[in-house]
Amino acid sequence: MLVNVLGIPGGLALVYIGGVTFAGFITIVMLYALFEYYSLQQHKDVYPQKWLGWLLTLLIGYIYYIQPEVKFPIVLIYLSFFILVALIIELFRNKSHPNQNLGTTFLGILYIPLLLGSMIALREQDTMQGTQLTFALILSIWVCDSAAYIIGKKWGVKKIFKRVSPNKTVAGTAAGLICAIILWLVLNNIGFLGKTYLWYQVVTFGVITGGFGQLGDFLESMFKRAVGVKDSGTILMGHGGVLDRFDSLIIASPLVYIFANTI
């Protein structure tokens, strides 16, 4: 409860402030969520290179914030450099699962900062284009989660994806998706988005946050289930870990950013 009381207005305030404050907040979230993801792997005797992951998280957060224009070979030169460093560190580390250690090191970076970092770029784009997509993204994820939880608890019978999430029901998931779409339609109609989108564009945003957002939830459950753990961490007490709280945004945010940049 405390998490929601402090978390929701706090999160909205950070989105409102934007700029380096918001970018810094998201970067801290990414650092901590990556720490949780790497810690999960240790249940299977896999030890990712935490420090390299953190370093690259800082770099990715910074890149999403400043959005440089780059000549192509430069990207590959930097990328190759970090890969070579990781490979050589692993060679001298003397741990028993090098493929897994390196694999999850990179998977963690691609799964968390690279995807979630798009929130920083999205917020910057909101400032430049006068839109409010970051607000709408977060609000719709909350509405979706709440609707799914309430309706699922009340009317949910048939399970939707028992293998990865034994508690999620068809009714709850559908309610989450529908409510997310409705929220986007309402926000668009009252002019909250800062720009008026066509109805099918708004529905697409709703499908991204309400549909793919819930897919993000299933994905994180899959990762946790594979290592035999229920919560990604305990920092938020009854609310699990940071990764548990941001799993929908990890998938929904880059898609909102991509879609907003292609329409």
Place this chain on the structure above:
Amino acid sequence: MLVNVLGIPGGLALVYIGGVTFAGFITIVMLYALFEYYSLQQHKDVYPQKWLGWLLTLLIGYIYYIQPEVKFPIVLIYLSFFILVALIIELFRNKSHPNQNLGTTFLGILYIPLLLGSMIALREQDTMQGTQLTFALILSIWVCDSAAYIIGKKWGVKKIFKRVSPNKTVAGTAAGLICAIILWLVLNNIGFLGKTYLWYQVVTFGVITGGFGQLGDFLESMFKRAVGVKDSGTILMGHGGVLDRFDSLIIASPLVYIFANTI
């Protein structure tokens, strides 16, 4: 023997021809080496997403060849898209090690096409700048390997890195490094490199191909050892797999490319 008789002049001819022929050859090598790397993982019940790896290999080969200038968000948009596709495929795949499957899918892409693909960019740069670094790279790796093998067999006693490569000796490794450096110095002196480098720059090239090249060998041994396999494949008969033949180039090539672009 047949592999060397056909392989060495064949390889040199391909470097000489350059252009799309060389780029195509390297891309085929990358596709096959990635296939071998992914197949190795199956010894540990890990199943990478082969088709996605191949698709990204083709894309990386193409990008290294055309060397586009890109605006930053575009890179991340494309990258995010492929990551999302991989994550969602894994969710519906119902395999038992999703962290490992996804991790090695990406590790394979970063380890093989992303690093080895630099040979394509290096060869293109040779054409544009009138240098012969690709030739020198390949020659010095061969000289290094041969010297290490011959001297190691004859005078090698003390093992250098028993944990990952039980047969490699200090004498052999040192001989490989020294011969690689000497080759670069000679090539520079006779004007073969197409541009005259300072002595310490040439020595650096020698350390990259003779030193880091051998590190690439150790690295691949580590990956194979971790899954309990000796050769990456059998396509080249007594010479092991394609990955075995290109393990030094995987590490040396991007470093030569990076170094040539920073001096």
